[in-house]
Amino acid sequence: MGQLCDFCGEQRPMVYCRSDAACLCLSCDRNVHSANALSKRHSRTLLCDGCSSQPAIVRCIDEKASLCHNCDWNRHGRSIPTSGHKRQSISCYSGCPSASELSKNWSFLLDIPPTEDSHCEQGLGLMRIEEESVSKFMCPPGNSSTGEQASASNMDDIGNVDKLNSWSGPSAVDAFPSSGNQPAGSVDSTAPKLCNTGTDGFGMCENDEFYDEFSVEDVDLNFDNYNEYFGTSRNHSEQLFDDAEIDSMFDVKNPSSANENHLDEFPAEDCKAQPASSNVVSTDSVKSNPRCRSPKVCFLARHGHSSLSLSFSGLTGESSAGDYQDCGVSPTLLMGEPPWCHSGAGNPAFTSASRETAVKRYQEKKKARKFEKKIRYESRKARADVRRRVKGRFVKAGEAYDYDPLCQTRSF
DNA sequence: CCACAAGAGTGAACCACAAAACAGC
């Protein structure tokens, strides 16, 4: 028996809401996300037909299946025979589109059984896909997702761009950068295509068969999902970083390595190029990830949101892995996730809810760290409390002292 | 606008010594 809608518990879920980390049927999706203006802004995408738990990022037309990163990689990543499948990128959407409106943009939704629009149909009249959402999410014009705007809108996208530079398999995510110039809903081969002439040997040119395998049509590359990936509004995020002591966000767990400056090895340029979303990237991951040095990645990240570029010069070593998590880092990331399981909006482990709790934990821990002195040895504290002092300094037993802890009156 | 002084705020250093950690047998 398959998974059921997280809201009604009756229908088969079709949509994954990243903000809510919920799998919803189409009806509940509209109901839930028509509640208020904020919920309307939730970025949703189809649910993976393979695992039924991850947000789908590509539609395999041949298999008639929506697939997430993992499933797409598993099915198409290495298999030469199946890698020729026609695949269609699945973009995110917001607002409250009806099934018919969705089907206009995702033709394969016509396959959806009519039962999806069932008892939850009431209130459908209230739901209209926002024009803005249509233009941004559904039908990004060719000039709307180019250049800086499309460069690094979120961690998910950055991750995909990252993969471009490192992956050689024809997974759908590899087509991400080029798709930024692709008009939505179009597989027009005459459209301008990005020709990557990087030195890494990875290039996709107009007549490249390798490129032809991709049928990516549009990409959700904009900053409207900012708060979902960074967990806050832009202003808020700046405030967060101003207040959050960046150094404490990248603590290391092993005390033995506490004195190491993990960023010594990194050029300042690379580190500064990390977007604000770096708060979901551990320094270890940055350190261990040679792709961090990729000029392409850095360029994209830098242009993603210039005001959010960070300097890690203030990093210190007094940290713990818990702080990674406290600031929103997925524990799995710390443990070395597979490259296709990047943390971000596409990863249900990284949800707004979990992030909210993570931020809460971090703030509490920060508070405790700043204002509470941790006593490792109570016996030593007890000894120090009763030890005699002169002007605050310990004195030898038997010497004249100005402060007897056992005496109520103190001399100054 | 700049220079200077005063005040406020912050963090490191200091001290003795018991306990913990370590090394050698």
Next chain:
DNA sequence: TTGCTGTTTTGTGGTTCACTCTTGT
């Protein structure tokens, strides 16, 4: 391998001092 002994290191708190930052003139 275990236990013992001796040596070294660590951690504890109240006060002071040096330094930085802010504010006022």
